[in-house]
Amino acid sequence: GASGRVVGVDLVQVKNLPAGAIAIVGDILDPSVATRVQSELGGHADLVTSDLAPKLTGIAARDEARSRELIDCALAFASTMLKPGGAMVTKLFMGAQFKDIVDSFKEHFGSVEVTRTKASRPGSSELYIVARDFRKS
Numbered sequence: 001g002a003s004g005r006v007v008g009v010d011l012v013q014v015k016n017l018p019a020g021a022i023a024i025v026g027d028i029l030d031p032s033v034a035t036r037v038q039s040e041l042g043g044h045a046d047l048v049t050s051d052l053a054p055k056l057t058g059i060a061a062r063d064e065a066r067s068r069e070l071i072d073c074a075l076a077f078a079s080t081m082l083k084p085g086g087a088m089v090t091k092l093f094m095g096a097q098f099k100d101i102v103d104s105f106k107e108h109f110g111s112v113e114v115t116r117t118k119a120s121r122p123g124s125s126e127l128y129i130v131a132r133d134f135r136k137s
């Protein structure tokens with residue numbers, strides 16, 4: 001809505017932002033970035049979304065480990081940002097760590113669903129976790 005506030009983070013500059021949105025150029029793995037997001041938001045968030053993806057090397061084990069690191073980091077980031085009852089939507093790719101990742105979301109949210117979007121390329125292993133009812137520990 002008109003009074004909503006959106007704060008994004010990416011390693012690269014994001015252009016053409018809508019009104020009410022700002023984007024920080026930074027690394028989500030850098031703890032000072034979370035501090036900057038919190039100060040820009042001026043409070044806790046209703047929703048955290050993550051479309052984080054590493055630059056692929058073509059070495060499957062390495063790419064999967066790096067993707068997992070980014071998902072773990074996004075979840076830790078959301079855990080500090082979200083209001084109790086808040087929600088998170090995260091992209092992930094089907095792989096050996098899929099169940100572990102979903103279980104890690106279940107530790108923090110009352111409801112966790114896994115879904116696909118029509119916009120994903122046919123044959124893509126891209127999935128989305130939709131997690132609701134964040135439980136603040």
Ligand SMILES: C[S@@+](CC[C@H](N)C(=O)[O-])C[C@H]1O[C@@H](n2cnc3c(N)ncnc32)[C@H](O)[C@@H]1O
Binds near residue numbers: 012026053054070
């Ligand atoms: C699949 S793209 C999505 C970009 C954007 N959401 C879009 O739709 O255009 C993945 C993005 O994750 C960003 N990224 C990868 N590692 C990151 C990190 N450690 N911190 C912040 N952003 C990162 C990349 O720069 C890239 O823009």
